[in-house]
Amino acid sequence: MLGGTTEGREVAAELVVLGIRVVSSLAGRVSKPRMPEGEVRVGGFGGVDGLAEWLRAERAVGLIDATHPFAERISASAVAAAKQVGVPHLRLERPGWKEGPGDIWRWADSVEHAAQIVSGLGERVFLTTGRQGLAAFADLTEQWFLIRCVDMPAPPMPPHAVVLLDRGPYTVDGELTLMRRNRIDVLVTKDSGGTMTTAKLTAARHLGRPVVVVRRPPRPDVHTVTTPAEAVRWALALFPR
Structure with missing residues (x-):
């Protein structure tokens, strides 16, 4: 899980309760981040190849990108690394805000x-x-x-x-x-x-x-969900019953 967001922490907590190993990766840009449940690593991977190698070494069965909507660099790396390794990849991104009556x-x-x-x-x-x-x-x-x-x-x-x-x-x-x-x-x-x-x-x-x-930066065309519940269901589908 490429985390750092509230939604990422919710997904990690749910999967850990279900007995699934989750490793959340945080960028390390905040000195005292809110820590998710499960295992945590902090810092970059060294680009696409570094992330791909890490996925291989950890024998990851899935990659969830739950980073901030403006973290475009790591999201692009996630797409390329998942494709390189052949790991299923999901983007979890909360909906943006909408202008309402009275807003300027x-x-x-x-x-x-x-x-x-x-x-x-x-x-x-x-x-x-x-x-x-x-x-x-x-x-x-x-x-x-x-x-x-x-x-x-x-x-x-x-x-x-x-x-x-x-x-x-x-x-x-x-x-x-x-x-x-x-x-x-x-x-x-x-x-x-x-x-x-x-x-x-x-x-x-x-x-x-x-x-x-x-405005949010453009994102790669990948399978995207907007709620933690959808991401949890996607992750559970990766494991045979």
């Missing part, structure tokens, strides 16, 4: 595109796209940023910024308080999906604030 959304094709859009939407920005990609906003000198992430980001980043280290899930009341206290004009986020961080979208809607949403 601007869609961006990339983090760089989001930086271009946000420059004209307000002076105080709530930036929740994570540590990676902050360099895209480093040249925005006329705006103030509240940057929220799990671990301290490295430069470059916007010159006028405050970093808030925090981890979800968040509440609507908490997000409303945070955005009001910091006089936020615009929210920037990735289309991560899920429920852990949707409170910020609800808060922005209540406050009438625009939201810049970065």
